[in-house]
Amino acid sequence: MSIKPIIALDADGVLLDYGLAYASVWERAFGQRPVERDKDAYFPYHRWAVEFLEGERLATLQACMDEQFWSCVPPLEHAVDACHRLHDAGYELVCVSALAPQFETARLRNLRETGFPIERVIATGLAAGERSPKADAIEQLGPVVFVDDFLPYFRGIAPGVHRALICRGPNGTPNVGPELDQIHSSHADLWAFSEWMRTQILNVR
Structure with a gap:
């Protein structure tokens, strides 16, 4: 651990x-x-x-x-720099993706080759039902923060984990409705999240 x-x-x-x-x-x-x-x-x-x-x-x-x-999905603007900022601040970064497990290695290679300081990917696949396909992985990891851009993927995430929503693509976004009340913080992109993290002390336990 x-x-x-x-x-x-x-x-x-x-x-x-x-x-x-x-x-x-x-x-x-x-x-x-x-x-x-x-x-x-x-x-x-x-x-x-x-x-x-x-x-x-x-x-x-x-x-x-x-x-x-x-293996070749391009990084979002400033995302690599944001991750280096978080990594340098003392956090371990783990990618949790609802990707088919057979592509887990490809995703890790993609992240490494584009310069992300990430050494671990968990590909959860998709799951039927209301519970997030990422919930079990998040429970096992025990992160202080979980960052996602899809509101339904926060369903079933443990209350002690800070839920940070990336609010991109406003047209046709699924990130609406009463479930937004369960989100702890919202950010325009990962760089904005990293900037916010510099000024926050999270109660994680």
């Missing part, structure tokens, strides 16, 4: 720009890069001028979301 306090970080939308990567994988699947429609959209299929996929075309896109894809 780490002797440093742990900050658990989501990947896509917190560390990595999945929305930008979506345009690249679309181009790889269908041979044409989509035009950006709404840079402030939360979901990538709203950000880009693409059609709703099903059947064979959906399978074609998903087939391109392979080891290569998950």
Whole structure:
């Protein structure tokens, strides 16, 4: 067990720009890069001028979301610097991602190669039901803070863990409703969170 306090970080939308990567994988699947429609959209299929996929075309896109894809998602602006700031402040950073477990190594390689000071990834996969697929991993890690950009992923997180929500992509965001009352702090991006952490003393136990 780490002797440093742990900050658990989501990947896509917190560390990595999945929305930008979506345009690249679309181009790889269908041979044409989509035009950006709404840079402030939360979901990538709203950000880009693409059609709703099903059947064979959906399978074609998903087939391109392979080891290569998950190894090459670009970092969000200032996210690497934010992580170094947190790391230098004495925190161990662990990525907890709702990614299929078979891509856990690819995700770690992606983070290392883009300069994140992160040596551990936990890929939880998706789970049916209301409880967050990340809840069990967070319980086992015992972090002081859990940072995510998807409000439903805070369901079932232990009360003693500080819940920090990254509020990106206001258009079509799922981060609305009464569950926001369970969030301890909200931030525009990870850099803003790291700036906030400099001035906070968290009651973690």
